[in-house]
Amino acid sequence: MPDITVVLPNVLQPLAGGQSVLTAPAEGPVTVGKLLDSVTSDFAVLARRLRDETGALRRFVNVYVDGDEVRRLQGLDTEVAPGQEVLVIQSVAGG
């Protein structure tokens, strides 16, 4: 089955060894939470930038699955199918 890809914003790429896209093999649908566990397993600092120590997605981190932000779906329980693309984008925030 095709891999699931996770696309990172430029600002986070140094925390992923300079990669802009991380991939995870998938035998079937996986949740966004499990997907993030998988692709950040070698990048602990990256994992902390995306989620706090309770596992919750940080407030101004948006994750899109085929164009839909996961908070409007099932959050970190949203399922991602093999071959789908997941985008991590920081929201418009700050002053």
Place this chain on the structure above:
Amino acid sequence: MVGMATAESFVLAIGTKKGLWLATSPDRRQWSFSGPHFLMSEVPSVGIDTRDGRTRIMVGVRSEHWGPTVAHTDDFGATWSEPEQGAIRFPEDTGAAVERIWQIHPDGESRPGVVWAGAEPISVWKSTDGGEHFELNRGLWDHPHRSEWGAGYGGAAAHSIVVHPAGDTVHVAMSTGGVYRSLDGGTSWEPRNRGISAYFMPDPNPEFGQCVHKIAADAAVEGRLYAQNHHGVYRTDDNADTWNSIAEGLPADFGFVMLTHPRREGTAWVVPLKADGERIPPGGELAVHRTDDAGSTWRRLDSGLPTGEYNSVLRDAASVDAAEPAGVYFGTRGGTVYASADEGETFQEVVAHLPDVLCVRAAVVTDA
């Protein structure tokens, strides 16, 4: 670059709403800057640890997007390190997450490697490895009062940690919760707010719940501390069992800063603001006030400070160094930092037009 610091020089760290600036100086008058470090992240806390013959600068950093973390540098900002798993993270069973690191406080010379931290949500942390990994203080976290502690405007945080340099007494101040004291190194805690007013509560003299903005210890008198409260300036001479007002002689009893002399008895500095509802220097006239008699009298110090200054000075945006005479430093929410090499008699503008200054720390360094 700051990496050129030389022996017997001074280091100044300025944490702002949008990054950290570092500066060094041979004389506290000419400063060489580097920065911004951590651009676009706020830096509300800095600890400068000069023990063990090296200077370690630890910073609490918080990105609106990517959350809080603690980083440190041992080479004046040329390189930064951040533990992979994070220096401060709540244990899983608490179900809590760190929002912001409000305080990083190296312990005394007798306890090398020990560093304390205060955070939001209200929590105290202790590191024994020079600030690389901290452990949650369970005594305070599990305190039965915790559910009743509130949040000040800036958040609910433990923002002041005063550790006896050799003994087991620790005082913590939180907004809003007041002062808590431990006599056993942080194992158990009791509120110590008698005499401090909480005018904003139904009972203005509660056991706890006060909005203490900053506390500092008198380095020369055992058991004496000073507090700048949310309206009210106080002193205790009995290790915080009772507090008495020392606000008489000040133009206002509101403010955030409380600094004490590194060695001399009875000397403290405050930066008064008009009032809770008018958080500017009284009349727009920025001034530091110093007492040399433990608060019996105050003297206005404004030489070198501007007139027409309407920015406030936050609780950690002020510092003293350990030199003789002591240096006094503070920064405003308007991004200007002032330094005095003579205990506040005269100030000089060090830098202007930075983002809001959240934290200022200064130290004498000898290791570069």
